[in-house]
Amino acid sequence: MLQAVTISKAPGKGVIYLPATIQESIPVTTVCFGSKSIPCTTVRTNNTSIKLTEDLWNSLLLPIDLSRIHFSIKDTTLHLGPLVGIFTSGFTPYLLRPIGERSRFFSKLLTAQKTISVCAYIFGEEHIDWENKLINGYYFTEEDGWKQAVYPFPSVIYDRLPNRKSERLKRSRIVKERMETEFTIPWYNPGFFDKLAIFERLDAEEQIQHYLPETQSAESIFQLEQMLRKYPSIYVKPIHGSLGKGIVQFYYEKKEGMYYARYERNEVQKLQKSVALEPLIKQALRGRPLQRFLVQQGIPLHINEGQVVDFRVHTNKDQHGVWQVTAIAAKRAGSGSATTHVKNGGKIVSLQELFEDLSTRQEVQKKLKKAALELSLSLERQLSGVIGEVGFDFGMDTDGRIWFFEANSKPGRSIFSHVDHREYEWLTRKLSLAFSIHVMNQQLNHDLAGLKL
Known part of the structure; x- marks a missing residue:
């Protein structure tokens, strides 16, 4: 089991100074950091910290400013870590902003590492x-900004590819395949969720059925007309979409005998109507085949200031591999918008702003937490790969019932722009790296299958 410890340099050569209280009966002949493994001798001391002679420190490529790390002794090897390689793409040649607009996000992510005693760096295929078995990775400090340094291959990889396009690139797939198969490095948060596949998998989970609106693969005009007879409205969504792009709301006004479509086009909210559904669909979907979309039951959502509201809930696994709710925020739709996304005019609001009554606010929060934790466990059971974080989109209807709309494997950060959500932002960063401690523990115990438990 990994334990956190203070670590520093010591004079001498080829020696590790270990506290006498640490598994004294086990001789340590090797020290390991990521893919680096160096022979050593050990001396037991009365100190509570671990000290390495400078030659070992340099050979292991330990960061100069490293002061705390986790350790575990297995067989005769002292393992130091986790060394987390954060894999992404979209690098620039400029050290001031090496990952472009996402540089700020990654710099904030890296500042969390010292508080949880892990070591992390950013890298791409080209590094x-x-x-x-070396990586010329990026690190960040408040004093010096962005720098590059040579690191060993990591003990754990955290997938932060920015989009499906980068994920589908052959070079990205090769990195993942080689790291996992040739070097047996565990890789967490792989891939973007397929919206339709999520609902198909969750159909196997009886205990969460009451959260699921009717959701189908969009196949025909007749199918959409049938659903509009059952529900006040329906939503047609791109199966591989994100950020609310391409979502269309359809509804039928019986008194008028008219179909309506609400959607966003070039940052302008559109509301079109027709006596027939087919021309509306062609116009709203820009002629794209229906088969690229799913159709979902519309829910009569909670209203605030005349606009519908939904909720974003983040869950993360902690250093013990236990799911935690790390953020809850509400999103209020912009005027005339089919979605609550900020880019479509939506606004982030806190639960306190939304529900002034304390008991009501606590009840809603309790329901959202329960739904998020139950669905996190269900997704983990149903999906392949090691999942460490999920962003859920929920709705609450006029009767107070919670509905699940979407799950995101790499959730956006827009909710943290609200001043009341800054603490949430810190917690999500912290746990997204802390989960690597659990992953490394499972790796050392040869129990990667247990990561899904």
């Missing part, structure tokens, strides 16, 4: 030296 890997496969032959020598």
Whole structure:
């Protein structure tokens, strides 16, 4: 089991100074940091910290400013870590902003590492030296900003690819395949969720059925007309969409005998009507095949200031591999918008702003937490790969019932722009790296299958 410890340099050569209280009966002959493994001798001391002679420190490529790390002794090897490689793409040649607009997000993510005693760096496919098992990764400090340094291959990889396009690139797929198969490095948060596949998988989970609106693969005009007879409105969504792009709301006004479509086009909210559904669909979907979309039951959502409201809930696994709710925020739709997304005019609001009554606010919060934790466990059971974080979109209807709309494997950060959500933002960053401690523990115990438990 990994334990946190203070670590520093010591004079001498080839020696590790270990506290006498640490598994004294086990001789340590090797020290390991990521893919680096160096022979050593050990000396037991009365100190509570671990000290390495400078030659070992440099050979392991330990960061100069490292002061706390986790350790575990297995067989005769002292393992230091986790060394987390955060894999992404979209690098620029400019050290001031090496990952472009996302540089700020990554800099904030890296500042969390010292508080949880892990070591992390950012890298892309182009920074890997496969032959020598080294990576010319990026790190960030408040004092010096962005710098590059040579690191060993990591003990754990955290997937932060920005979009499906980068994920589908052959070079990205090769990195994942080689790291996992050739070097047996565990990889968490792989892939973007397929919206339709999520609902199909969750159909197997009886205990969460009451959260699921009717959701189908969009196949025909007749199918959409049938659903509009059952529900006040329906939503047609791109199966591989994100950020609310391409979502269309359809509804039928019986008194008028008219179909309506509400959607966003070039940052302008559109509301079109027709006596027939087919021309509306062609116009709203820009002629794209229906088969690229799913159709979902519309829910009569909670209203605030004349606009519908939904909720974003983040869950993260902690250092013990236990799901935690790390953020809850509400999103109020913009005027005339089919969605609550900020880019479509939506506004982030806190639960306190939304529900002034304390008991009501606590009840809603309790329901959202329960739904998020139950669905996190269900997704983990149903999906392949090691999942460490999820962003859920929920709705609450006029009767107070919670409905699940979407799950995001790499949730956006827009809710943290609200001043009341800054603490949430810190917690999500902290736990997204803290989960690597659990992953490394499972790796050391040869129990990667247990990561899904």
